[in-house]
Amino acid sequence: MFRPTAKGAAPFGEFRTWYRVTGDLAPHRTALVVAHGGPGSTHDYLLGLAAFAEQGIPVVHYDQIGNGGSSHLPDAPADFWTVDLFLAELDNLLRHLGIADNYVLFGHSWGGLLVAKHASAAPAGLRGLVIADAPASYPLWLEQMAVLRAGLPEGVNETLLRHEAAGTTGSDEYHAATRVFYDRHLCRLDPWPREYQASFFEMYNDPTVYFTMNGPSEFHVIGTLRDWGVTDCVSGITVPTLLISGRHDEATPAAVQPYADLIPDVRWEILEHSSHVPHLEEPDRFRAVMADYLKTVVTGQEGE
Template sequence: MPFGEYRTWYRVSGDLSGGRPPLVVLHGGPGSTHDYLLPMCELSDTGQPVIHYDQLGNGGSTHLPDKGADFWTVRLFLDELDNLLERLGVAGGYLLFGHSWGGMLGAAHAATRPRGLRGLVIANSPASMTTWRAEMVRLRATLPREVQETLARHEAAGTTGTRSYFDAMRVFFDRYVCLVNPWPREYQASFMEMHNNPTVYYTMNGPTEFHVVGTLRDWSVEELLPSIEAPTLIISGRHDEATPETVRPFQDLIPDSRWEILENSSHLPHLEEPDRFREVLLAYLATVDGTQPGTRASDATTGS
């Protein structure tokens, strides 16, 4: 689909003309791809349409490796989302599911109070990158000493692209990002897409989850959260790199919100606890599908 002079890749699962508002899936990164969230296509079996897309710069969308930091902005990705909604004809009624960075992006979108937004799911997301960076320091300190030393040595030398750094990074990922071993195929696909084309991720985030030196290092959506009117489900994992400290502002500041913690998950509960994840999400969707005035997310989801 055209997005200015570029193109956004998208995929629709289910029937957009069936009367139910589609669930638009915002992947993480920034700079990842939709692949690791593909299992959510299964929701279309229940009659829930699902829209995946690759954000500009990665996957099937236009790659722009020569663009600098002034191009890769939050505003760019908000504009891309608005373009997608309008061109697919769903801006009058839709739901958002945002994972990690996608949750922050979804919150920023929802804070503008778009008339068509029926509900918002914020999954495994921090509300503030400043808090996230502080929590990354704490989580890194739980790693074996030799792993910490390897990470610090490569970061100081600027050699974060080496196999040695990757192996040390993997220790962190296996504890706080994906508990499934070996990694599911969908997650491997997104990981390698971002590894092979790291332009957006390196520019906005940095070389890895816990070494955030990019343009988003101090970004926060906390001040926007009280403006969100959509009923909101918040999801995180008990062992998540998105720790309770990073997630809590969503529940504290979004007026109509509910927080569900999946006990046997880290950052990817849809892959780590798929049955429980599906149960929680479907219960929420049942309350906001064709939302009527007075329907609240807090009336719907099970206790954590």
């Protein structure tokens, strides 16, 4: 794994946002800023993107407030955790690092919606946008989850539904049934890579953000995000945008389609042997797609 050139914590009001930088954040270099999923996960499972520092592109990872190395607030009320909070945190980090005038954003899953919302305001310093494995709205996500759940082996969805109705989603039986879904549509590698397990366990070590905004599982979204999406604003995105998803992704093509329909300058790559984490499941193909895109938006060269 690539060693960081800097680590730190950006003051964010009375809180702190942990970050790490790989490469040189020189003024003339376009930085790649990586927003993780969840909400409530950590940067760990996306550390492989630090490899793009070898192309002269400094890479910034950070843990969103509430998890990982950033401030934890287990007693914060539900209305504290808002989309606007995380947008403000991203803006604050860009200013703190001095890169607000020259950066590309990569957002995975929830992070994809977050960076799409950020980009829809057409910030002057944004050079490009990558939305990876992200639905365009949570209502659409839930519609597609129902389709995927119906395709699970006999009895699995019935078990999930029974525990969801009873409010016993913390039971071992529910967790075992969720793993059947996750092994199909979240990560198809066996075993899961260490960096992915690290983020997964971090999220459940402090599930405050995830349980509040999402819910008890990927497909039972009953939190504050359940009615939220970005379909009303992504037509305002003005930079070249790359969509990435997996053929077996829980973010199904139907859930991603509005981005392709509404963003003016967009390209979509579906990785055929991946689910929700193509950067781990098909790393070579993922790196090639990303390198081609970055070559275009960072250096102005045409991709091959």
